[in-house]
Amino acid sequence: MLDIDKIRSEFPILKRVVNGKPLVYFDNAATSQTPQVVIDAIVDYYANYNANIHRGVHTLSQEATDKYEEARLKIRKHFNAKKSHEIIFTSGTTHSINIIATGFTSLLNKDDEIIVSALEHHSNIVPWQMLCDRTGAILKVIPMNEEGELVLSEYDNLLSNKTKLVFVNHISNALGTINPIEEIIEKAHAVGAAILIDGAQACPHIKPDVQKLNVDFYVASAHKIYGPTGVGMLYGKEEWLNKLPPYQGGGEMIKEVTFEKTTYADLPHKFEAGTPNICGGIAFGVALDYANAIGFDTIEKREMELLKYGTEKLLEIEGLKIYGTSKNKTAVISFNIDKIHPYDIGTIVDKLGVAVRTGHHCAQPIMDFYKIPGTVRASFSFYNTKEEIDVLVSAVKKAKMMLN
Numbered sequence: 446m447l448d449i450d451k452i453r454s455e456f457p458i459l460k461r462v463v464n465g466k467p468l469v470y471f472d473n474a475a476t477s478q479t480p481q482v483v484i485d486a487i488v489d490y491y492a493n494y495n496a497n498i499h500r501g502v503h504t505l506s507q508e509a510t511d512k513y514e515e516a517r518l519k520i521r522k523h524f525n526a527k528k529s530h531e532i533i534f535t536s537g538t539t540h541s542i543n544i545i546a547t548g549f550t551s552l553l554n555k556d557d558e559i560i561v562s563a564l565e566h567h568s569n570i571v572p573w574q575m576l577c578d579r580t581g582a583i584l585k586v587i588p589m590n591e592e593g594e595l596v597l598s599e600y601d602n603l604l605s606n607k608t609k610l611v612f613v614n615h616i617s618n619a620l621g622t623i624n625p626i627e628e629i630i631e632k633a634h635a636v637g638a639a640i641l642i643d644g645a646q647a648c649p650h651i652k653p654d655v656q657k658l659n660v661d662f663y664v665a666s667a668h669k670i671y672g673p674t675g676v677g678m679l680y681g682k683e684e685w686l687n688k689l690p691p692y693q694g695g696g697e698m699i700k701e702v703t704f705e706k707t708t709y710a711d712l713p714h715k716f717e718a719g720t721p722n723i724c725g726g727i728a729f730g731v732a733l734d735y736a737n738a739i740g741f742d743t744i745e746k747r748e749m750e751l752l753k754y755g756t757e758k759l760l761e762i763e764g765l766k767i768y769g770t771s772k773n774k775t776a777v778i779s780f781n782i783d784k785i786h787p788y789d790i791g792t793i794v795d796k797l798g799v800a801v802r803t804g805h806h807c808a809q810p811i812m813d814f815y816k817i818p819g820t821v822r823a824s825f826s827f828y829n830t831k832e833e834i835d836v837l838v839s840a841v842k843k844a845k846m847m848l849n
């Protein structure tokens with residue numbers, strides 16, 4: 446069981462007052478909040494051992510290098526990668542995806558096919574469109590149904606020996622749908638395609654095992670897993686990372702440089718040009734320690750309770766429609782009321798201290814599917830409470846009264 450008062454006291458931001466009201470933070474799918482231990486790790490780095498890593502012989506540089514590499518080991522362990530050099534530090538999910546999309550330029554031919562899903566975030570659509578422009582490859586889309594689930598029978602029809610790459614998110618950020626990635630991965634491999642899973646939205650709730658999933662690439666951002674912004678990870682199977690060319694040229698990623706020829710460094714450094722977000726990487730490791738100490742089973746159980754309660758309470762409001770009604774979903778509730786614009790609801794509930802997201806959630810194709818401009822999205826984390834959901838519900842009722 447979760448000692449919720451203790452947990453909440455570990456997140457200093459949850460004590461904030463917004464517009465004269467206690468903050469109710471329901472925008473966890475955009476970024477999660479950061480516990481004090483993670484904030485302390487950031488302060489400790491800058492106060493005590495801020496130095497550039499890998500190149501220095503001096504003590505501070507070695508301390509920083511050790512902590513940074515220790516964080517890589519924590520990430521390896523968390524995701525159960527076979528080797529620590531299969532974990533690449535990046536600036537986040539978007540950066541990780543772009544490393545792969547750019548890398549595949551030399552591996553694809555005209556008329557090869559890439560499959561994505563209708564539930565993708567823009568950061569998972571645009572890099573593949575750009576890759577298709579460069580290579581003449583063709584983008585195919587697994588469609589979705591009214592519940593916000595992928596139609597897997599259509600996926601079967603899209604797969605062929607022309608398929609070279611499949612890209613699907615683990616959990617949809619706009620609707621919360623948990624996609625059946627085990628099956629999607631297996632089917633991609635059956636036609637010889639590589640598969641990349643975007644775990645940005647899954648990792649706050651689920652602990653993925655990349656070896657068990659047998660996935661080729663898996664990506665995530667620290668800031669959605671109780672860590673800082675500007676840092677993330679790319680897991681890739683060693684043989685794939687060796688096949689892909691480096692993304693950026695610069696310091697750290699080379700073995701030897703002359704004006705005639707440069708040889709690249711071994712993994713993981715081949716993909717880590719320049720001075721990285723050292724402090725962010727270390728804090729990412731601390732955030733994973735924090736979440737693992739609570740336990741992902743406990744986190745999931747608590748969030749499912751909040752989802753059930755929130756769904757029931759919100760549906761009591763007349764005219765409220767929830768988008769994304771899969772039985773397999775995380776604690777994300779995307780909704781609209783009658784013809785009221787989501788932005789107007791978001792603005793009014795903010796006046797009452799409630800932070801929700803409004804708009805297309807970087808997933809315009811999903812909004813087009815439902816023929817709506819966007820939704821109001823309330824996304825819960827384990828540190829939220831039923832009392833906070835009551836505040837949301839009464840704020841939404843008030844907004845409805847004012848806007849109708």
Ligand SMILES: *Cc1c(COP(=O)(O)O)cnc(C)c1O
Nearest residue numbers: 537538539566614618645646666
């Ligand atoms: C947030 C998110 C991204 C983008 O992550 P960044 O940290 O902004 O790079 C990609 N995909 C999904 C599903 C997301 O939720």
